[in-house]
Amino acid sequence: MTINGLIYRNFKKNLPHYALYIFALAFSAALYFAFVTLQYAPSLAEVKSSVKGLAALKVASVLLIVIVAVFLFYANHLFMKRRSKEIGLFQLVGMTKKEVFRILGTENFLLYYGSLFAGIFFGFAASKLLMMLLLRIIQVETKVSLYFSMKAFGQTLLVFTIIFILILLINSIFIKRQTILSLFRTVSSTEDRAGRISKAGLLLGIIGFVCIGAGYYISSELFNGDFVTVRALYTAMISILALVIFGTYLFYKTSVRFVFYLIRKKKGGYLNIRDVMSLSAIMFRIRSNAVLLTIITTVSALAIGLLSLSYITFYSAEETAHNMTAADFSFIKTNEAKQFTERLNENNIPYEKEEIEVVRVTADLSSLFDKKSKDLKFDSKAVPIAVVSDAAVKGMDVKPGQAVFSGYSDALARFLPMKSEGMIDLTGKRKTARLRTVALRKDQVLSNYFSGSMPVLVTDDVLFQALKKDTDPKIQLNSNLFTGINLKKDEDLDKANQLFQSLHFPSDSFAYSSPEIIKMQKENMGVMMFIVGFLGLTFLVTSGCILYFKQMEESEEEKPAYTILRKLGFTMQDLTTGIRIKQLYNFGIPLLLGLAHSYFAVKSGWFFFGSELWTPMLIVMGLYTLFYSVFALLSVEGFKKAIRDSL
Amino acid sequence: MILEAKNVYKTYGNKWNKQEVLKGIDLNVEKGEFTSIMGPSGSGKTTLLNVLSSIDRPSRGSIEIEGKALTKMKDKQLAEFRKRHLGFIFQEYHLLDTLTVKENILLPLSVKKVSKREANEKFHAVAEELGITDIQDKYPNEISGGQKQRTSAARAFVHEPGLIFADEPTGALDSKSASDLLNKLSRLNEKRKATILMVTHDAAAASYSGRVIFIKDGQIYSQLHKGTESRQDFYQAILKTQAVLGGVQHDD
Numbered sequence: 001m002t003i004n005g006l007i008y009r010n011f012k013k014n015l016p017h018y019a020l021y022i023f024a025l026a027f028s029a030a031l032y033f034a035f036v037t038l039q040y041a042p043s044l045a046e047v048k049s050s051v052k053g054l055a056a057l058k059v060a061s062v063l064l065i066v067i068v069a070v071f072l073f074y075a076n077h078l079f080m081k082r083r084s085k086e087i088g089l090f091q092l093v094g095m096t097k098k099e100v101f102r103i104l105g106t107e108n109f110l111l112y113y114g115s116l117f118a119g120i121f122f123g124f125a126a127s128k129l130l131m132m133l134l135l136r137i138i139q140v141e142t143k144v145s146l147y148f149s150m151k152a153f154g155q156t157l158l159v160f161t162i163i164f165i166l167i168l169l170i171n172s173i174f175i176k177r178q179t180i181l182s183l184f185r186t187v188s189s190t191e192d193r194a195g196r197i198s199k200a201g202l203l204l205g206i207i208g209f210v211c212i213g214a215g216y217y218i219s220s221e222l223f224n225g226d227f228v229t230v231r232a233l234y235t236a237m238i239s240i241l242a243l244v245i246f247g248t249y250l251f252y253k254t255s256v257r258f259v260f261y262l263i264r265k266k267k268g269g270y271l272n273i274r275d276v277m278s279l280s281a282i283m284f285r286i287r288s289n290a291v292l293l294t295i296i297t298t299v300s301a302l303a304i305g306l307l308s309l310s311y312i313t314f315y316s317a318e319e320t321a322h323n324m325t326a327a328d329f330s331f332i333k334t335n336e337a338k339q340f341t342e343r344l345n346e347n348n349i350p351y352e353k354e355e356i357e358v359v360r361v362t363a364d365l366s367s368l369f370d371k372k373s374k375d376l377k378f379d380s381k382a383v384p385i386a387v388v389s390d391a392a393v394k395g396m397d398v399k400p401g402q403a404v405f406s407g408y409s410d411a412l413a414r415f416l417p418m419k420s421e422g423m424i425d426l427t428g429k430r431k432t433a434r435l436r437t438v439a440l441r442k443d444q445v446l447s448n449y450f451s452g453s454m455p456v457l458v459t460d461d462v463l464f465q466a467l468k469k470d471t472d473p474k475i476q477l478n479s480n481l482f483t484g485i486n487l488k489k490d491e492d493l494d495k496a497n498q499l500f501q502s503l504h505f506p507s508d509s510f511a512y513s514s515p516e517i518i519k520m521q522k523e524n525m526g527v528m529m530f531i532v533g534f535l536g537l538t539f540l541v542t543s544g545c546i547l548y549f550k551q552m553e554e555s556e557e558e559k560p561a562y563t564i565l566r567k568l569g570f571t572m573q574d575l576t577t578g579i580r581i582k583q584l585y586n587f588g589i590p591l592l593l594g595l596a597h598s599y600f601a602v603k604s605g606w607f608f609f610g611s612e613l614w615t616p617m618l619i620v621m622g623l624y625t626l627f628y629s630v631f632a633l634l635s636v637e638g639f640k641k642a643i644r645d646s647l
Numbered sequence: 648m649i650l651e652a653k654n655v656y657k658t659y660g661n662k663w664n665k666q667e668v669l670k671g672i673d674l675n676v677e678k679g680e681f682t683s684i685m686g687p688s689g690s691g692k693t694t695l696l697n698v699l700s701s702i703d704r705p706s707r708g709s710i711e712i713e714g715k716a717l718t719k720m721k722d723k724q725l726a727e728f729r730k731r732h733l734g735f736i737f738q739e740y741h742l743l744d745t746l747t748v749k750e751n752i753l754l755p756l757s758v759k760k761v762s763k764r765e766a767n768e769k770f771h772a773v774a775e776e777l778g779i780t781d782i783q784d785k786y787p788n789e790i791s792g793g794q795k796q797r798t799s800a801a802r803a804f805v806h807e808p809g810l811i812f813a814d815e816p817t818g819a820l821d822s823k824s825a826s827d828l829l830n831k832l833s834r835l836n837e838k839r840k841a842t843i844l845m846v847t848h849d850a851a852a853a854s855y856s857g858r859v860i861f862i863k864d865g866q867i868y869s870q871l872h873k874g875t876e877s878r879q880d881f882y883q884a885i886l887k888t889q890a891v892l893g894g895v896q897h898d899d
């Protein structure tokens with residue numbers, strides 16, 4: 001048979017092995033091409049001007065290519081290892097290394113460029129979809145046409161060709177280095193086979209747990225005010241990262257093994273088939289996979305964390321807007337409010353108007369804060385706050401001598417933890433009133449012009465009237481009347497916003513439109529979310545694929561063990577149950593750890609991004625877990641096949 | 648009678664390219680017997696053992712073990728049967744690398760509802776007899792070939808199966824380890840009344856058993872009974888038959 005014939009046959013025979021590799025490569029090529037196309041797309045010109053999306057897209061495409069390159073190198077490494085026997089055999093029958101290289105190179109070339117072009121084709125088709133999705137997220141309305149960018153095509157081809165050349169280079173070094181003998185041996189040499197746990201190992205295992213725990217602890221303290229300077233904050237962040245990554249590594253290297261070892265020891269040598277398939281098999285491998293698993297965990301944590309944060313921002317857009325405006329539209333000048341309501345009347349848009357008088361006083365809030373006022377960035381004994389009457393706020397009734405804080409949002413609770421009950425003193429120009437605060441409410445009463453992002457105090461009307469007569473002019477604002485306009489029907493919001501915009505209020509008049517703020521927020525965060533979302537997806541696909549490949553490699557290596565077990569009379573069902581448990585650990589441990597990492601990362605700083613933590617974060621985590629499980633299921637199928645073929 | 652095989656045929660390949668490996672074998676094994684099957688390479692020894700032990704299915708004929716017809720069982724039932732009623736010793740040991748010696752041995756007990764204490768007792772009894780108590784916490788890659796094969800034997804005996812199949816158990820051992828293992832096997836055969844069916848091409852190994860069945864080209868050629876003979880005499884008799892049998896001579 002000629003070498004060309006051999007290449008052809010090899011290619012045909014190996015194709016099924018490469019199925020997922022082809023998929024992953026095509027997927028990443030498609031994504032990259034689509035991303036680059038977006039950069040050159042004419043329909044994005046609008047977005048470019050309004051948002052700094054272009055730079056973000058560029059950064060994202062660079063990140064994307066880095067991930068893809070790492071993934072491709074790793075996959076190639078696994079495939080070379082798997083085929084080392086074949087390479088040895090070729091050399092044994094007298095082929096020169098050059099010819100072996102030619103065979104593998106050609107095969108690689110066909111596979112690589114085949115998938116690449118398929119990917120570019122799909123990327124081309126998907127680019128329109130992505131574009132529509134992007135524009136939909138950022139709520140820009142413009143027509144999208146299918147657009148093939150030669151520039152994007154050239155760039156994709158160039159980048160992937162560079163990766164291909166690097167892969168060839170690595171392969172040639174691999175072939176050059178190996179002797180026939182060592183090639184036959186590669187499969188088993190990488191696994192760590194001894195099973196004992198040393199004292200040092202035990203210690204490292206405990207250190208692993210401690211490192212992760214310490215990292216988590218620092219992360220939860222990160223924005224509590226202990227780290228004030230940028231430098232301290234930066235150092236803390238770096239040390240969190242280092243602690244968690246190092247801890248994760250030790251966790252895989254020793255901790256997991258140690259825990260499994262304890263379980264196994266407790267069984268006193270009496271293992272059932274499920275333990276054999278899961279516990280002992282994992283114990284033997286997780287150590288040598290420590291680096292890989294650490295990378296996968298970190299990458300997943302990063303992906304989940306970023307996805308959560310951007311989704312939190314997107315998700316909280318409405319609440320953030322509401323915190324600012326406290327109504328659909330809010331004004332501080334009565335004449336502007338009147339202009340707007342006239343327009344609403346002209347257009348037959350039904351609305352409700354509320355007007356709230358505001359008095360600013362100096363309050364001594366020191367009894368509400370745990371920390372000494374020294375730690376706070378302001379003097380808690382003299383805080384300027386806005387006071388309104390309970391008569392002006394719908395559904396509120398405050399007893400004399402009492403007061404309620406309203407507008408105490410989640411984010412505020414994080415930054416400025418306050419006690420719900422305590423005694424406070426309000427000082428006007430001359431008199432001082434002593435009140436008992438009885439509750440903290442979330443509802444926003446005033447726009448942030450009045451509240452200054454602090455909670456607003458609601459008192460009973462009698463006291464409010466007294467405070468009004470005794471105002472200290474030094475701390476009063478230009479306006480002391482808040483006007484909020486809420487539409488009766490949500491579907492009128494767009495129309496009303498257009499009317500609002502057409503009036504062109506100057507920005508120093510603090511007239512807010514909540515639909516406009518939401519739109520701006522979504523526009524800003526939409527591009528970020530879109531990019532982070534797709535990067536996260538790439539992380540997911542590549543790390544899932546790598547785990548899957550690794551598992552398939554293991555299934556090949558464990559085949560002899562399956563043969564033994566089946567000869568002894570264990571049924572396929574017995575073995576499959578064990579495999580399911582094993583995959584639950586193999587995929588579940590990195591996932592759980594990744595989720596935990598990202599949870600603490602998100603928790604430490606989410607309040608900079610939005611006002612809702614749980615719902616958006618859990619949605620992101622749930623989706624990630626769902627997609628990730630697909631790879632676990634695929635690998636179980638792969639193992640089933642290996643078990644079926646083993647006897 | 649613990650094993651009864653009637654008219655067993657085994658063919659490989661398809662309609663056009665058939666290769667008959669077993670051509671009508673009748674074979675009976677009594678309870679408590681230590682029987683060897685001998686024959687030259689390619690005579691179908693291992694195929695016969697695989698078919699008898701339910702790892703492979705015969706193309707034709709019937710096989711009964713302890714009165715149950717294997718040929719009528721489904722794959723899953725067969726596996727279940729193997730797990731509970733049969734023991735195996737293989738030439739390549741077939742130990743799981745990821746388990747310690749003790750864990751390997753106790754594996755067959757995990758399917759029966761045996762308490763941990765009872766399992767421990769059984770392990771100690773069999774490990775004592777095979778002399779592997781000292782190495783119970785070692786992994787297979789840390790012990791010698793002879794020790795591996797004794798571990799494999801212990802695994803075959805531990806759940807007290809009705810019938811133990813041994814496929815060239817001494818094939819990969821040096822002569823000292825081999826005779827050591829065979830002594831232990833025949834002692835277990837006597838002491839536990841365990842029935843052993845062993846395939847070997849080594850006359851010395853076969854001389855430890857009570858009966859030797861010779862097969863050639865997929866058929867039974869002859870049988871030798873040890874009776875009251877000494878092992879040495881029996882060994883000579885086996886050698887003679889082997890010579891008559893022709894085929895390829897083995898000088899080991």
